[in-house]
Amino acid sequence: MHMLAIDIGGTNIQFGLFQDGELLFLKTIATPKEAILEAMIAASETFLSDYQADIAGIGIASAGIIDAENGVIKKASNIPSLVGVPVKAEMERVFNVPVFLNNDANCAALAEGVYGAAQGMSSYVCMTIGTGIGGGVVLNEKVVNGRSGFAGEVGHMTLFPGGLQCPCGKKGCWEQYASGSAIKRMIAEHPDGAIADYSPQQVFECASDNAACQAIVDQFIDHLAIGVTNLQYTFDPEAIVIGGGVIDSSAYWWDKFVTVLDEHAPIEVIVKQAQLKNHAGLFGASLLIKNEGV
Numbered sequence: 001m002h003m004l005a006i007d008i009g010g011t012n013i014q015f016g017l018f019q020d021g022e023l024l025f026l027k028t029i030a031t032p033k034e035a036i037l038e039a040m041i042a043a044s045e046t047f048l049s050d051y052q053a054d055i056a057g058i059g060i061a062s063a064g065i066i067d068a069e070n071g072v073i074k075k076a077s078n079i080p081s082l083v084g085v086p087v088k089a090e091m092e093r094v095f096n097v098p099v100f101l102n103n104d105a106n107c108a109a110l111a112e113g114v115y116g117a118a119q120g121m122s123s124y125v126c127m128t129i130g131t132g133i134g135g136g137v138v139l140n141e142k143v144v145n146g147r148s149g150f151a152g153e154v155g156h157m158t159l160f161p162g163g164l165q166c167p168c169g170k171k172g173c174w175e176q177y178a179s180g181s182a183i184k185r186m187i188a189e190h191p192d193g194a195i196a197d198y199s200p201q202q203v204f205e206c207a208s209d210n211a212a213c214q215a216i217v218d219q220f221i222d223h224l225a226i227g228v229t230n231l232q233y234t235f236d237p238e239a240i241v242i243g244g245g246v247i248d249s250s251a252y253w254w255d256k257f258v259t260v261l262d263e264h265a266p267i268e269v270i271v272k273q274a275q276l277k278n279h280a281g282l283f284g285a286s287l288l289i290k291n292e293g294v
């Protein structure tokens with residue numbers, strides 16, 4: 001039996017046909033501005049008929065805050081026309097199989113547990129450091145959604161009360177201090193104008209022989225370590241898996257981060273680098289049916 005996995009992003013929608021956990025075929029379409037569900041249904045029908053696939057279920061990963069129980073996207077700034085659309089109900093009506101919808105970060109977390117850095121673990125936290133800090137929490141092999149779908153949105157833990165304004169409406173959120181955009185802000189604010197044009201990647205690369213870059217990297221590492229320690233106290237996971245854009249530069253900061261974490265945390269914290277890059281959401285979507293216990 002086959003499984004259809006779909007990953008809805010602001011730019012593209014990916015479709016993957018899986019069999020026994022293996023991705024057989026992949027197709028990508030551009031995300032339309034309007035009528036996204038209709039486009040998704042049409043693309044799915046063509047995709048399945050092209051391969052004459054008989055599917056047992058559909059798993060969908062989507063950007064945004066998801067009501068997994070009802071299969072509806074509650075909030076998504078990059079796909080606003082899909083907010084409130086009954087995605088699960090409509091897909092189930094058309095394809096007549098169980099359909100599950102979850103947040104793309106939660107799906108990526110599930111995928112790390114089966115294919116990536118958290119293999120063999122039943123409880124772990126995945127965080128993605130990009131423009132902000134996203135995350136997914138897996139406890140006893142189940143992804144945690146929470147009451148309103150906010151579980152795992154770890155970037156909005158308050159690190160500094162009354163601190164920097166976050167787009168979420170709060171001040172002092174962790175992602176304002178330990179994300180890619182936080183590094184960009186630190187570059188812009190640094191009194192040494194010589195690094196003003198540096199990218200975060202260049203700051204990491206130059207840290208070993210440039211004091212200004214080193215200061216920024218040290219601050220990033222400190223703020224990352226504080227939040228990661230908070231996560232360990234909250235969930236006591238087997239590991240905290242860290243992915244996202246800054247992991248591409250990990251050769252320049254990871255060892256120091258592990259040392260700082262050891263000094264900072266009186267409890268053991270095991271951190272791992274995420275292994276899945278492309279298609280993590282799609283692989284995770286294919287695992288949703290199993291995760292939901294069907």
Ligand SMILES: [Zn+2]
Nearest residue numbers: 156166168173
């Ligand atoms: Zn926030």
